[in-house]
Every structure is written in C-alpha cells, then in structure tokens.
Ligand SMILES: Cc1cc2nc3c(=O)[nH]c(=O)nc-3n(C[C@H](O)[C@H](O)[C@H](O)COP(=O)(O)OP(=O)(O)OC[C@H]3O[C@@H](n4cnc5c(N)ncnc54)[C@H](O)[C@@H]3O)c2cc1C
C-alpha cells in the first residue's frame with residue numbers, strides 16, 4: 001500500500017464519502033479509512049447490502065446513501081474498511097490499525113469526518129444490560145438486522161427518538177412507552193427560529209407527521225418527563241419515568257435512550273485545535289471556517305464532527321471541503337468556483353430548519369442533576385458522589401478529578417463521561433461548563449495491542465516537524 | 470501586604486512538602502503555582518517509590534522517604550495511595566547477575582540491608598511474565614507505588630490545614646532581591662514579599678533562576694508512560710531488567726504501567742508535552758522482548774509530563790551561590806517523586822537554619838561551577854545508579 | 862436480547878461463544894452474534910464491581926462490548942465481523 005497520499009479522509013459517512021469521491025474524481029490520490037466494515041457511516045450503514053425487510057422500513061432517505069457509496073467505490077479513492085485511525089499529526093500523518101497491525105501514512109491534507117455520537121447522559125440503571133442508545137440500536141438494525149426484544153421503552157428527547165420508534169414499530173416490535181423529556185419551554189425558545197425554518201415546510205411537515213405517528217403507535221406517550229431510571233438486577237426489567245414529582249413505572253425488556261447528538265472531537269482535541277462552545281446544544285465543536293479549514297494547514301474537518309447538522313448537510317460539507325482542497329493543491333477545474341457557490345446555497349437551504357430544531361431539542365436543563373449513587377464513568381465505575389466529593393475538597397480542574405478518581409481513564413478514553421463530568425463539575429462550582437477545560441486527549445485515540453505498537457510501521461521521525469499529540 | 474517567611478515558587482511536591490513542614494514549625498509560607506498544584510511532574514508521574522538500585526548518593530534520602538511513605542496517613546491524613554509492591558530487577562544472563570551481586574554487596578557495606586538477591590525460581594514466582602531466559606535478580610521488598618494525584622491533593626490539603634497559603638494560577642513574572650528579603654511579582658496576586666524564596670519550579674526552574682539573575686543547568690524534559698487495559702493479576706512488584714530501559718508494573722486496579730524514561734516532545738512555549746511514538750514504540754519493543762504476555766496487552770492510553778533535568782541527573786538542593794536568600798530545590802531528573810517527602814523535611818530544616826536529618830553534600834549547585842565546561846561537552850557518566858535511576 | 866428481523870437462510874459461519882457452538886450468518890458483527898444469535902444479554906463484566914455489561918452505543922465509542930476474540934482480550938464486538946472458526950469469550954477481567 002502507498003504511504004503518501006494527497007488526501008487522507010478519516011470516516012466514510014456522508015461527509016467522508018462525498019469528500020473522498022470528489023477529491024478522487026478531481027484526480028487526487030485519496031485514502032479513506034473507516035472502522036466500519038462497509039461505507040455509509042452511521043446514517044447509511046450497510047447501504048450496499050441491506051436486507052429487503054429493513055430497507056422497506058428505512059425508506060427513501062436511507063437510499064440516498066446508495067448513490068454516495070457507489071460514487072465512492074468508482075471514484076478511484078482507496079477505501080479501507082475495518083481500519084481505525086488512532087493518531088493524527090499536525091503535519092498530515094495518520095496512524096491506523098487494520099486487522100491487528102498498525103501503520104503510518106502521510107497526507108498532504110487530512111479530512112476528519114468522524115461524525116457524531118449520541119450525548120451520553122448518566123442516570124440510575126443506565127449500565128444495565130438492556131439499556132442502550134436509541135440511535136445506536138437503529139444502526140445495529142441496519143448493520144445486523146436485529147431488533148431489541150419488547151416490551152421496549154424509549155426515553156429522552158430529539159428527532160432521532162421518533163425515527164427509531166417508527167422503525168421498530170414497523171418491524172413489529174412492541175414499543176410500550178415513550179417518555180419525552182423535551183422541556184415544553186423549548187417551543188418558546190425555538191419560536192424565533194421558526195420563520196427561516198418555514199421555508200422548509202417539507203421538513204417540518206415530516207417532523208410533525210413523525211410525531212403524530214409515534215404518538216399513535218406507542219402504548220403510552222408521556223410528555224414533560226423530567227428524568228427517568230432503569231430498574232433491574234442483572235438486566236433491565238422496568239423503567240421509571242418522573243413527571244412533576246410523580247413516578248410512573250412500566251415493565252420493559254429494553255430501554256432505549258436518546259439525549260441528542262454531539263460532534264466527535266477526539267482528533268481535533270488530540271491535535272489541540274481551538275474549539276468553540278455551542279450554548280444551545282451544549283457541546284464543544286472545532287473552530288473551522290466555511291470550507292472546514294482548521295488553524296493547521298494540513299487538517300480539515302467535514303460533516304457532523306465539525307458541527308451537528310445531519311446527513312444531507314454533512315454530504316454537502318464534504319463536497320465543499322473537497323473543492324477547497326482541490327483549489328489548494330492546484331487541482332481544481334474551471335467550474336469549481338461555480339460549483340462551490342451552488343453547494344453553499346444548497347447547504348444554507350438545508351440548514352434553514354437547524355436552529356429551530358436545535359432550540360426545540362436543546363438538552364434538558366437538569367443534565368447534571370444526577371443522583372449521587374449513579375455511575376458517571378462507566379468504564380472505571382466512578383459515581384457522581386465521588387466527583388462531587390472531590391470538587392468540594394478543592395479539586396477544581398477536570399484533569400485533577402480525573403487523575404484522582406480515574407473518571408475518564410478507562411478503555412473508552414473518556415468518550416462516555418467527559419461531557420457529564422464537566423456538567424457536574426460546572427454545577428458544583430457554579431461555573432459555566434465552557435469555562436472548564438475539557439479533558440486532554442492523547443494518542444492512541446483507539447486501543448491498540450502492545451505487540452501491535454512494537455511492530456507498527458511508523459514513518460521516520462521528522463525532527464523539524466513538531467508532532468502534535 | 471505582610472511579608473511571609475518563605476515563598477515557594479512551584480506547587481509540585483518539592484514545594485508543597487517543604488512548605489508543609491515549615492508551616493508545621495509555625496512559619497508563614499506561601500506556595501505559588503502558575504497552573505495548579507500537582508499539574509506537572511508531581512501529579513502526573515508513574516508513582517514509583519523505589520530504593521532499589523537508586524544512586525548511592527540518594528540512598529539516605531530514599532530510605533528516609535520510604536519510612537515516611539509507609540506512614541503517610543499519619544503525616545498528611547491520607548495514605549496517598551501508597552502500597553508496598555516491592556521492586557525487582559531481573560538479570561538476563563550471568564554477567565548481568567554479577568553486576569547485581571556487586572550492587573547488593575555495595576549497599577550492604579553502606580549499611581542498607583533491603584536489596585536481596587533472588588534466584589531463578591523465586592523470580593518465576595514473583596514475576597511469572599518475565600521471559601524464561603532470565604536467571605535471577607535483585608529485589609527490594611519495602612518499595613512500592615503511590616498515587617501521584619492523590620499525593621499532591623493530600624499534601625496540598627495538609628499544607629492548608631497547617632496554615633500555609635496556596636495561590637494557584639499565580640505566575641511569578643519577576644523577583645527583586647532586596648536588603649530585607651524579596652519582592653515577588655505575580656500575575657494574579659500583585660507583589661508579594663518574603664524573607665526567603667525557594668525555586669521549586671520543576672521544568673521551569675532554569676527559567677526561574679535566570680529571572681532572578683542566577684544560572685542553573687536545569688533543562689525541561691518530557692517523560693512518557695504507556696497504560697494498558699486492566700488485566701488479571703500478573704505480577705506484584707515493579708519489574709525491570711538489568712541493562713534495559715524498561716519499568717513495568719501492575720497497579721492495584723489491574724492496569725499495567727509501562728515506561729522507562731522514554732521521552733516526549735516538549736513544547737515550552739505552551740508548557741506542554743506531545744507523545745513521541747518513536748519513543749513509545751521503542752518502549753513497546755523492549756517490553757515485547759522481555760515479557761511473555763505482550764500479545765494480550767492492550768494499550769488504552771499514554772501520558773507524559775514535564776520535569777527538570779540536570780546534566781548529571783542529580784537534583785540541585787541548596788542556597789544559590791549568587792543570590793543570597795534564594796534556595797533551589799529542582800532538577801530531579803525524572804526520579805524525584807519518591808524522594809519528595811524527605812526532601813521536604815530537609816529543605817524545611819535548612820530554610821530555618823536547623824541541621825537537617827540528612828545532608829545535601831553532592832547536591833549543591835556549586836558542583837556545576839567546578840565542572841561547568843566539562844559538563845557542557847561531556848555529561849558525567851552515571852556509574853552507580855546502573856543507568857536505572859534516570860529512567861524513573 | 863435482540864431478535865433477527867428475518868429468517869436468515871445462510872447460517873454458514875461456525876463460531877463459539879463461551880465454548881458453545883453456533884451457526885450464524887456471514888457478515889454480521891460479533892456483537893450481533895452474541896446478542897442476536899447466541900442468546901446472551903450481556904458480553905462482559907465491569908472492571909470494578911463485576912457487574913454485567915452489554916453493548917450500549919453500537920457505534921464503537923462506549924467500549925462496553927469488549928470481548929476476548931481468539932485469545933485476544935479487549936476487542937470491540939460491535940466493530941469486528943464474525944469469521945468461521947472464531948472463538949468468542951465474554952470478558953471477565955476484574956480489578957485486583
Ligand atoms: C512521566 C513521569 C514519570 C515519572 N515517574 C517517577 C517515578 O515513578 N518515581 C519517581 O520517584 N519520580 C518519577 N518522576 C519524577 C518526579 O515526578 C519529579 O522528579 C518530581 O515530581 C519533581 O517535583 P517538582 O516539585 O520539582 O516539580 P513539579 O511537580 O513539576 O512542580 C513544579 C511547579 O512549578 C510551577 N511553576 C513553574 N514556573 C512557575 C512560575 N514562574 N510561577 C509560578 N509557578 C511556576 C509549575 O507550574 C509546576 O506546577 C516522573 C516524572 C515524569 C514526568
């Protein structure tokens with residue numbers, strides 16, 4: 001395999017696929033790395049060989065990915081599935097692990113298109129088997145043709161919940177309760193954003209239809225739920241929803257949760273790039289320009305890992321980044337400027353509803369109101385109580401709390417707990433979450449074997465170029 | 470602003486411990502840190518408390534310190550996560566074994582009886598993961614492992630409890646020596662006054678000395694550690710192999726810490742380290758050579774920290790010979806964590822004009838005046854520590 | 862526990878989960894084999910308290926799906942595909 005590439009794209013979701021295909025079509029040597037077995041990312045997962053029954057449920061929007069995947073396949077880009085990137089350097093070097101062995105490759109440009117993840121929000125019982133993230137279970141359905149065993153309860157907030165409920169319902173899974181935690185006040189704060197959103201009536205109408213359908217199809221639909229719990233000894237057996245201080249208990253074999261989507265920033269943080277805080281959706285996102293450029297000339301970010309805007313926008317952003325890179329590397333064709341303009345227009349149109357939806361489904365205000373006994377760090381089993389005790393004993397920096405409590409030190413490398421750690425610390429100290437420095441990310445950003453590291457093929461150390469770990 | 474007895478610049482363990490013991494003697498002390506206490510070397514090191522094969526010059530310190538580590542609960546109200554693991558160095562062949570025998574004889578002669586030779590069978594028993602070719606080794610049972618973060622937290626809390634004051638996010642940007650002590654200029658606390666000033670600024674000690682018109686041969690150095698996923702219990706002691714650059718230990722929680730003085734890239738402009746995977750790969754290769762289970766080992770994370778290093782890898786402890794009233798405690802060259810409680814006691818005594826429990830002969834800064842040009846061109850070889858003390 | 866949406870006809874890959882043999886369809890993930898075909902509801906025990914844990918995110922971030930595959934621990938079941946002859950063991954590493 002070649003070591004040097006013009007463009008290395010990490011992630012083969014809509015942004016990565018569009019970016020890689022476009023770059024390759026313009027004559028650049030492109031390498032695409034993705035840890036999934038086939039292109040598509042989370043939204044179009046397994047698009048190339050989907051089961052008919054699942055396809056029928058996922059519908060038109062999912063099919064959009066088929067064109068993209070085909071485009072990637074024939075573009076001439078080298079696509080490597082089941083390949084996990086675990087280090088990105090500021091000079092465009094990427095280390096990745098494939099089938100238990102690691103190597104380093106060099107790109108003139110690296111595009112980070114690693115997408116987003118569901119916001120992990122701890123609650124009592126969330127570590128029990130049978131509790132899972134709703135969007136993740138939908139992805140599991142796409143890749144493996146499996147649905148959770150009913151009765152299923154769904155809890156949380158956000159459009160994805162409705163979507164998943166719809167999919168399961170159509171596949172005959174018993175969804176007996178739907179606990180919506182979207183604060184009713186959100187509607188008010190979303191109103192100012194309604195006007196631009198109205199230009200996408202199609203989108204809004206779809207949302208309303210989805211909501212109506214879900215309400216009809218699920219056993220019980222409860223609005224205004226403040227928080228929820230999973231109950232069980234070795235597996236979830238029931239779910240408790242709290243509303244106005246009153247608790248409702250329903251039997252459940254599965255609890256699916258969803259609390260919105262946040263960008264995956266592990267590489268931009270590993271590179272110590274500047275990040276900005278989004279006060280509405282409460283997450284950090286890398287500081288990039290409209291082409292996805294970061295402050296490092298070799299590093300670009302495309303798609304939801306730059307800011308969560310959804311699949312169609314991600315595709316457009318990937319394409320926009322590709323054109324910007326083509327221009328920088330002197331590959332752009334005569335029409336690129338025009339294309340860029342039209343893509344920007346399409347993206348703007350796509351984003352019309354976004355502020356409305358973001359405001360409508362902003363995270364509930366009690367994210368940090370986790371009971372003391374609740375495990376915050378799933379890997380190291382650190383409770384909210386431990387974190388609070390450390391804060392009150394004078395530990396005011398998240399890194400300090402991590403070092404003493406081991407919160408964030410396990411195999412997931414803090415992915416599941418760092419945002420809640422910050423939220424809890426913020427509320428304990430009375431600070432704003434954005435004033436607490438997020439946890440450091442050091443490579444390997446993915447777990448690798450010791451033997452694998454010993455035998456990895458690394459590029460010679462270039463002393464002149466500072467590594468960025 | 471009232472004048473204090475002593476200002477410690479640097480809230481690592483050297484500063485915290487020295488200030489703590491002085492505060493307990495009723496002195497007014499201030500600890501300043503540009504970041505926060507324990508942010509650098511003292512809070513992020515590998516936690517190794519080793520007397521085994523420590524340099525002869527440091528033996529009085531480490532033995533004093535060991536006694537303290539075993540008694541931390543009483544000293545600072547927390548065990549600092551210290552527990553006895555023992556340290557073990559294996560020999561790969563007879564030649565290496567002979568070197569270890571010589572070392573054991575040497576320390577015994579000096580009156581220390583903690584270093585014991587062990588045979589092949591005992592080695593197998595204590596560290597079954599060491600590859601089969603190893604013939605024996607040397608061991609010190611009293612040594613152990615502590616939690617650096619918890620140690621810093623506990624010393625900070627104890628210091629505050631003893632009446633000391635700590636200012637975090639308070640960078641020292643200038644120091645004026647005067648007739649009656651020092652005026653220290655800071656970013657967040659304005660001017661502060663003290664009778665004496667202690668430079669315990671770790672990786673920044675050279676820079677700080679320069680600020681006061683002194684020179685110190687202390688350079689920043691980045692050291693790195695690999696950490697694995699939890700594993701079933703494989704070994705209790707810290708294990709090294711004679712002549713190889715590697716330390717290996719399994720923490721109480723089951724994770725392995727693998728290090729050996731492998732360097733991280735240093736960016737002093739931003740005051741941070743970046744992992745250097747050529748170094749970490751070298752580390753992994755040695756581990757792969759020497760330990761039998763390496764295929765099962767999963768690396769979960771890596772980290773690095775900044776320490777200050779001197780040309781001969783010995784610390785600098787003592788008054789400046791250029792600026793009266795200025796005291797240096799720095800240059801611990803990647804192995805100061807274990808010594809820190811004892812260093813604190815010694816420094817506190819010296820600052821109060823008392824006779825310390827152990828002397829500082831060999832650690833004074835003057836040694837570099839005498840050999841300064843020699844050092845610059847030709848670093849002193851490090852005979853006694855058998856090249857291990859600068860790994861840790 | 863998970864249930865297949867289809868009757869899979871081509872169960873032509875043989876694996877073992879905790880020493881028990883299963884025939885599963887080609888191309889599915891190890892997580893799917895455990896949860897959907899192996900009759901298990903969990904895949905490992907937690908490090909500190911030994912609680913049962915199961916895949917949570919299904920996209921490779923939570924590391925709750927760690928299993929031992931062919932003797933190698935800490936493999937993410939949601940990101941590895943089954944292979945004929947594969948031995949999967951629910952991971953039981955605990956502190957201490
Ligand atoms: C990765 C690693 C592993 C190690 N492993 C071991 C081990 O296993 N066993 C062992 O015994 N030793 C080990 N060491 C060495 C040990 O950690 C250090 O020698 C020791 O902690 C040094 O303590 P210190 O107080 O001198 O420095 P530090 O802890 O670095 O403290 C110095 C402080 O000074 C502050 N400062 C600097 N300039 C200013 C200024 N102008 N104004 C205000 N504040 C300032 C800094 O912010 C810093 O907090 C290791 C070191 C590292 C990096």
Ligand code: FES
Nearest residue numbers: 916919923924939
């Ligand atoms: S289920 Fe979350 S990483 Fe596999």
